[in-house]
Amino acid sequence: MDIQEFVERSIGCWRSQRSAHHLAFSHFEAIQSEIEIVALTADAPEVIALCQANCVSLDTIVSPFQMSWQGQSDWDENEVKGSCILVPVPESPQRGKLLRDQGYAETIAAVGDYSLTEDGTFVLNTAYDRAAAEEKIWFVNPNVRCRVSLIKTSAGTGVVTASFSSEIRQEVKH
């Protein structure tokens, strides 16, 4: 599986159940949300802007997409809501960079390193100033995705939060 195929399989609406384990104090957080993943064209203004901000040439990118989410946590009364633009920049069929814009809500702009393992798992590592994130996403079947996200200390050894999402494809409403 290459990144184009991975993105293509991800396009759609997903109902997500997410559990976050805050490890230091053994807290469980439960989040339910709807996620929408939409393909963008390489000439969309927001894609061009994100590439320019990262000094990336438009002819090196593939499969740009937008991800939006809206949901509810049992920890925080506020609605969880956000959106961001994501642009893969392959360096080989199995790995590359993933650009992400600031979006709105809690997202911050970042460049991550992705790879695809032989068994079709998408692995994304992103370094921030004071933390690092590792994410694994894989398809159980065309309509079920699993996602494990780890937030680690910037040294990358200590795990602060481990979270797991099970995502089920929703019927498209007409």
Place this chain on the structure above:
Amino acid sequence: MDIQEFVERSIGCWRSQRSAHHLAFSHFEAIQSEIEIVALTADAPEVIALCQANCVSLDTIVSPFQMSWQGQSDWDENEVKGSCILVPVPESPQRGKLLRDQGYAETIAAVGDYSLTEDGTFVLNTAYDRAAAEEKIWFVNPNVRCRVSLIKTSAGTGVVTASFSSEIRQEVKH
């Protein structure tokens, strides 16, 4: 990583936070438990008995071990408790069978197919009469393991329950 190294890294006491997602009705279940994994010798009576029950020759097995757990779910008032014997039977450095005895409590005897991916993930598939289980376990660092378990319909396509455990190694108490 081969199965011997994987088992060796797993030996010890672990504090586990597990979230189970019951997908059909979007239910979250939270389970906290202690897991103990202890190495056994190939001549332990329970290992010999399990091999005989499966017509497996003792000189083909490696790294037998016992896993015990004890914990509490927020769904069921009863204590979650059990123990089982596990015996790997490698067929190559990267794959083989995993024998499991009936143990006590909710475990049932089974033979699963395991493999180890290039990035060190242990993958176990077990077919039962009316269901199939797929489990992935990997180390984030020597003291943190992640485990994703999927219970599927026997055809292997529908996912009934998806669960995630984050497991943190506990100090050995003297």
